[in-house]
Each structure stands twice: as C-alpha cells, then as structure tokens.
Amino acid sequence: MNIKEYADRDMLAIDVANALAGDLEAALLHHDTVSLAVPGGTTPGPVFDGLCAADLEWDRVCVLPTDERCVPGDHERSNERLIRDRLxxxxxxxxxxxxxxxxGHEPEAVLPEIESLITPILPLSVLVLGMGEDMHTASLFPGMEGLSAALDSHAPTLAVARTDVQPEARITLTAPVLEGALSKHLVIFGEAKRNAFGRATSLPPEEAPIAAVLSGMSVHWAE
Known part of the structure; x- marks a missing residue:
C-alpha cells in the first residue's frame, strides 16, 4: 500500500487522472477489452474531468460503477448520472x-442479469474507490445486513445493500471483486477521512470494510 499526499485537491485530481490513464493504457496493451470501475459521490468528479480527455482507445473500455443507488439513471442521487455527465x-x-x-425491478431480481455482463470483464483492470468517515467503501457499510456474506472470499459478484442510514437500497460490487482488481486507487479528502483511514488499517473488515480491499492500493489524499 502506498499513500501519496498532495498540496491541494486540484493537483490530486490531475495526478490521479494521469495515473488512471496510464493504467488503462497499459492494460489495453495486453487485453482486447479492459474494465474501469469508479465511484459516485462528490469526490471523483474533478478526476473524471481530466480522465475523459485522455487519448485512449475508449471503445475498448467498459466502465461500471462500484455501487449504485436504486434510483433512475437521471436521478440526482444516481452514480450513473455523475459518471455519464463527467466521465x-x-x-x-x-x-x-x-x-x-x-x-422498474427489485434489485435482487436483476442481479443475475447484471452479473452476466460483469463476469466476462473480471478481474477489473482499474478500480477507483472512495471511503466514508465510517470507513465504508462502495456500498459495503459497517453493520449492514449481509456484510459478512459480501466480504466473504467466495461472495458473488454483486450484493444488495440496505441500511438504516440510507434512503434507498443499493447494489454494490462485493469485496473479492474489488480486492481482485489489477490496479487500485483510493481517493480521500480531508483530515477526518485521513484519520478514519488510519484507524481502518488496524480494524477487521466487519468494522471497517475498506480494510478488505487495501492490498496493493494506491491511496491519494489531499486536505
């Protein structure tokens, strides 16, 4: 695991966008199709703004969210909306x-269909993650029902996440899929998240889900 600190968020966004473009370019040298899994939320937007201009064979890249709220794709809380608008x-x-x-479907009903699309592009070529102050990543939340199953090394590709603190159900990539990515980047901002990350490195994944996916991770932090 490597932690890189930046003077400001703009410099971080530029550097991470360049790193992702390099990782994708390297993967494209060895595979006909490569995969890029990215988070939603407010953190990755500036990174996407730089990455989308990279001179790559994008028609050979499959992009998917690390997790998604069960809302329409044009909803303001949809990760798909951010990814389409910014990446x-x-x-x-x-x-x-x-x-x-x-x-129009219950999330459990569509998992097999979606998994059939994802399985051919595994392992993920490049992964970008965020982390909350509660040390969740993707939609793997401490204390949520089904967390142990989603952390298990034999977990299926996807899991449905329901928590008391979220207004809607979510669909998330599971820990072994995230952990198995060939190139992994974690982007965090602010002192609170830096402190939370420090705690996570010494906690079990059941308490700090980010701890399940840290091997070989490049961590990017700015205040």
Missing part, C-alpha cells in the same frame, strides 16, 4: 457503460 464525455464518450441498476 463518459469528450474522448471517453465511446466507452461502454454497464449499469448496476435496472429501473
């Missing part, structure tokens, strides 16, 4: 997008 534009507009949620 799947410019040169990256020709990349293939794999959604984790299909509107």
């Amino acid at each position: 799947l534009t410019n040169r990256a507009s020709v990349a293939q997008y794999i959604p984790l949620f299909v509107a």
Whole structure:
C-alpha cells in the first residue's frame, strides 16, 4: 500500500487522472477489452474531468460503477448520472457503460442479469474507490445486513445493500471483486477521512470494510 499526499485537491485530481490513464493504457496493451470501475459521490468528479480527455482507445473500455443507488439513471442521487455527465464525455464518450441498476425491478431480481455482463470483464483492470468517515467503501457499510456474506472470499459478484442510514437500497460490487482488481486507487479528502483511514488499517473488515480491499492500493489524499 502506498499513500501519496498532495498540496491541494486540484493537483490530486490531475495526478490521479494521469495515473488512471496510464493504467488503462497499459492494460489495453495486453487485453482486447479492459474494465474501469469508479465511484459516485462528490469526490471523483474533478478526476473524471481530466480522465475523459485522455487519448485512449475508449471503445475498448467498459466502465461500471462500484455501487449504485436504486434510483433512475437521471436521478440526482444516481452514480450513473455523475459518471455519464463527467466521465463518459469528450474522448471517453465511446466507452461502454454497464449499469448496476435496472429501473422498474427489485434489485435482487436483476442481479443475475447484471452479473452476466460483469463476469466476462473480471478481474477489473482499474478500480477507483472512495471511503466514508465510517470507513465504508462502495456500498459495503459497517453493520449492514449481509456484510459478512459480501466480504466473504467466495461472495458473488454483486450484493444488495440496505441500511438504516440510507434512503434507498443499493447494489454494490462485493469485496473479492474489488480486492481482485489489477490496479487500485483510493481517493480521500480531508483530515477526518485521513484519520478514519488510519484507524481502518488496524480494524477487521466487519468494522471497517475498506480494510478488505487495501492490498496493493494506491491511496491519494489531499486536505
């Protein structure tokens, strides 16, 4: 695990975008199709703004969210909306997008269909994660029902996450899928998250789910 600190968030965004572009370019040298899994939320937008302009063969890249709220793709809380608006534009507009949620269906009902699309592109070529102050990552939350199953090394590709603190159900990639990515980057901002990350490194994944996916991780932090 490598931790890199930046003078400000703008420098972090530029550096991470360049690192991701390099990882994707390297993967494209060895595979016909490569995969890029990215988070939603407010953190990755500036990284996406730089990455979408990278001179890559984007038509050979499959992009998917690390997790998704069970809301329509144009909803303000949808990770798909952020990814389409900020990443799947410019040169990256020709990349293939794999959604984790299909509107009009209970999340459990669509898991087999979505997993059938994801399985051929595993292991993930490049993964970007965020982390909450509660040390959750993707939609693997401490204390949520089904967390142990989603952390298990034999977990299926996807899991449904329901918590008391979230207004809707979520669909998330499970820990072994995240951990198995060939290139992994964690982006965190602020002192509170830096402190939470420090605690997570000495806690079991049941208490700090981010701890389940840290091997070989590049951690990028700015205040």
